[in-house]
Amino acid sequence: MAIIGIIGGTGFGNPDFLENSCTAKLHTPYGAPSCLPVTGQCNGVSMVTIARHGAAHTIAPSRVNYRANIWAMKHLGVTHLIAVTAVGSLREEIAPGHIVFPDQFIDRTACRAATFYEGHEVCHIPMAEPFCPGLRQILADTAAGLGLAHHAAGTVITIEGPRFSTRAESRMFRAWGADIINMSTVPEVVLAREAGICYATAAMSTDYDCWHASEEPVTWELIQKTMDRNTANMRRLLLAALPQIRCGSCNCRNDAASSIL
Ligand SMILES: [Zn+2]
Numbered sequence: 001m002a003i004i005g006i007i008g009g010t011g012f013g014n015p016d017f018l019e020n021s022c023t024a025k026l027h028t029p030y031g032a033p034s035c036l037p038v039t040g041q042c043n044g045v046s047m048v049t050i051a052r053h054g055a056a057h058t059i060a061p062s063r064v065n066y067r068a069n070i071w072a073m074k075h076l077g078v079t080h081l082i083a084v085t086a087v088g089s090l091r092e093e094i095a096p097g098h099i100v101f102p103d104q105f106i107d108r109t110a111c112r113a114a115t116f117y118e119g120h121e122v123c124h125i126p127m128a129e130p131f132c133p134g135l136r137q138i139l140a141d142t143a144a145g146l147g148l149a150h151h152a153a154g155t156v157i158t159i160e161g162p163r164f165s166t167r168a169e170s171r172m173f174r175a176w177g178a179d180i181i182n183m184s185t186v187p188e189v190v191l192a193r194e195a196g197i198c199y200a201t202a203a204m205s206t207d208y209d210c211w212h213a214s215e216e217p218v219t220w221e222l223i224q225k226t227m228d229r230n231t232a233n234m235r236r237l238l239l240a241a242l243p244q245i246r247c248g249s250c251n252c253r254n255d256a257a258s259s260i261l
Helices: 066-075 133-146 167-175 185-194 220-244 252-257
Strands: 004-008 019-023 038-042 045-051 080-089 104-108 155-159 180-182 198-207
Touching (some): 004 066, 045 066, 080 220, 104 185, 133 198, 180 198, 185 198, 198 220, 198 252
Parallel strands (some): 004 045, 004 080, 104 155
Antiparallel strands (some): 019 038, 080 180
16 A cells, blocks of 8 residues: 655645644654654545655755655655655746656755665665656646646756855756756655655746846745745645555666665
């Protein structure tokens, strides 16, 4: 049976849609997760949620304990993980409020623990298809069914932050083929694969970053305003997608098992 995890980002940390919710007090070998995971049910589906930036949104992207968060999800039996994240758009056609389900990432992070295997074991995990194709398909089909403006694929570039990009960087990322930009997908997606958890991202576009000449440069205030306006859509999407998620025929689990030397 599938157990669904949600790691909520900006504007999606509160699990008030859960029935029989309770907090799981646990310790991980990597220290404390961003907050105590909340377990419960939603329309009969077992779920676990963690607010990526902490219950009060006080943890910067570079300081999120990604390993503790993923370890906690695995420990609580999570089979499928949906990561909600705010992103800047690097493409005209991805307007603020649109939802993107990326199929690729580019890693521009610099100082984050990005593997569980630092001891005697070495793990070379395949990453040609970093996001679970089955889970992405369910999310995209659900968004289409609800009539939500969305993009079924795309490349997300994750930067270290906490500063936003310069205009030159933003233009370079466009030239590289990136479609959206954030500060949190890597290493979360990599650790999920190492843990054998199916992982997909539902990315909410909040702004046009700074490449877009006619737009105001991105600010935190702008991001928050757009997220507030669009959180209801993200919630509709997740609640409709949850009951359709089943353990399927993807390779996410096998890749993890066969990559440890
Ligand atoms: Zn999968």
